[in-house]
Amino acid sequence: MRITKCQLVAASLCVMLLGLSIATLSTVTRYGLHFSIISNIAPESSSYRDIHHAAFYVGVFLSMTLILAALLSAVATVRESRCLTATAFFCFALAFCGMIPALCWRYMHSTEVEDSMLDVYDLVYEEVRRNGSSSKRHELTLIHEIFLCCGKHSPLGDTAAVEHKMCHPGTEQTAGRDCLQEMHGFLKKHMGFVSTLLGITIGFTVAVPVPVCSWPHRGLVS
Structure with missing residues (x-):
């Protein structure tokens, strides 16, 4: 029984780490430069x-639910508390019901997500x-800097002048990198x-x- 408890406490700590990972990923998605620059414009x-x-x-909802469930599960395992076990189980079920639709x-x-991001870039571009004197010029330059790209390829062949003006000086290594392709690759890895x-x-x-719910708890057995 002691070994089982140790294993369950360790598993609860893993769930807590996963909850923290989701919180970190959510923060990066909300405030990361790649996403925030598109959201702002x-x-x-x-x-x-x-x-x-x-x-x-x-x-944020999923991460907080998972962290709470992990804490309750760990405490319930140590104390063998029926009430805490039921609460932890409810939190796990709530998190599960949230993650499946997600x-x-x-x-x-x-x-x-990709289409909406690329549409924003297309509109600005x-x-x-x-x-050329549009207020969006600075925003387009920022996108090129953040995504390390330079314009987009066009079958019309009329984008060379735009790319020459909008690519940030000193970023020659980004020349020829299609921003639509760079955004696609970034989102593919992120998703x-x-x-x-x-x-x-x-x-x-x-x-x-x-x-956790399978063993007898204190007060249930004599």
Whole structure:
């Protein structure tokens, strides 16, 4: 029994680390330069801002729920408390019910985040291309600096002048890097990490509560 308790406490600590990882990832998604620059320049009609804010708040909710569940589970394991076990189980179930829709949304709407981000870039790029003195010029330059890219390829072949003016001086190594491709690659890696983290966390939310609820607690046996 003592070995089982130690294993469950260790598993609860792993869940707590996963909760902290989700909190960190949510913070990076909300305040990271790659995401915040797009959110700041996105028009009110863009769906990117809604997705950006929703991802942050959902991530914070899941992380706080997981951390609370892990703490309650660890204490319930040590004290063999029936009340704490029930509360921890409820928190695990709440986190599980939150992560399943999030993971499903990730796969059913896999291109929605990317499309909304690329649409924002296209809007800024085209406005600068049509009007070189546009207020969006500085914002486009910032995007090029952050994503280490330079304009986008066009079948019309009329973007060379824009790229020459909008690429930040001293970033010759970014010449020829299509910003749309760079954004696609960045989001693919980020979303892949999100999927992996959610998948691992879902496994722990199922594995940890079951053995905790299986043993007799104090006050239930003589």
